[in-house]
Amino acid sequence: MIREPKILSRNLGLTFNNPELFSTALTHRSAGAKNNERLEFLGDSILGFVIAEILYEKFSEAPEGVLSRLRANLVNQASLAELARAHRFGDYLLLGSGELKSGGFRRESILSDALEAVIGALFLDQGIEACKQWIRHLFQEKLQALTLDNWQKDPKTQLQELMQSKRVELPEYTLLTMSGLPHQQTFKVKCTIPLLKDASIGTGVSRKRAEQAAAEKMLQLLENKGQ
Template identity: 60%
Template sequence: MRGDLERLSRRLGHTFGDQRLLEAALTHRSAGSANNERLEFLGDAVLSFVISAELYERFSKANEGTLSRLRAALVKGETLARLAITLDLGEHLRLGPGELKSGGFRRESILADGLEALIGAVYLDAGIAAARTRILSLFEEELQNVSPSEVLKDPKTRLQELLQSRHEPLPGYSVLSVEGDAHEQTFVVGCRISGLDMLVKGTGGSRRKAEQAAAKAALEQLENG
């Protein structure tokens, strides 16, 4: 085993039986065709399952919406990238020449995907119980710090989550009209929910506020309808 991979295995708490899985998990798509994209798909599902089951157990009073928001808060790219950094994952990823120079958001996304791929690889190497143990160990602090009261969300996000939970298409927003002088404009935005044949309007002093108002009105119609 490459010496640096031994260090990564130690940090992760898992020694791979099949080294090729670890190598594949660490290969970004920019570095070749035997890359980590398929493992990322798998790891994403493993992670979501393990975190969902854990949240279900820990928050026995939380309803579905709160559980979904807790999960979204835990498995978002930013958190995954931060956890990837605790493993020094960036040092071990194989990237194509173009990607080596990229920074910021792009880099965060590569780290998050790499961590998901690594989780997928642990699952294939040793099964769901081993993957679960590694995930809960990685997310220990996150799980302790996340709380239902902190994940209350804005109407647009809640509308999106409600529609996803009902297997309906996502909403579309469009500005229907803008009135008033430049410094005192009123936006009217339509929120279109195609699966439900709905168009709901919202008004506000900015496009963003009008969108939130439209989403709020749509939520109310959906929850009472």
């Protein structure tokens, strides 16, 4: 049985002037034409902006690549679903009968979309400053736990952790060629990941160095594609 949205909004510390916006944010597309998809579009962009601003301020010395990786670590389907689950979103979602039967209230994509839709609804109801305040509150623990140390790890570790946060398979490294005299060899390694069609190539004086170089290039590829 679906619980009253009002209980959830109280638990979230939110009071809506227009409670209908909040109800719409909790309505999955399987439950009807008036659903949370447009609000999610809006909320996703607000969340990206607010977290970018927070990270920009908090890590005033961090280069752009680190800021991008920090944001990807904070804002992704798994982390948003975790926040939604912590607030028992599943008990309040309005789903169609098919999704209900297949356990849609537990699905990460549905939970994460609903959380983004709530941010979109809050924006329409109370504007950007209210969103900033609430997002800071929502991410408080995650933000406090963030330190730059984690993000100055070597590229292979960074890439591996990024794949884990996105819940996809880990990077694969393939030795392509070894060339040069013994003790002066150059290794060429290919790195592939499930998210991208393009591979990255790294070279180095050891296989390990070549793998690190390939991982670094892959991180750059991902940043360029905004992932």
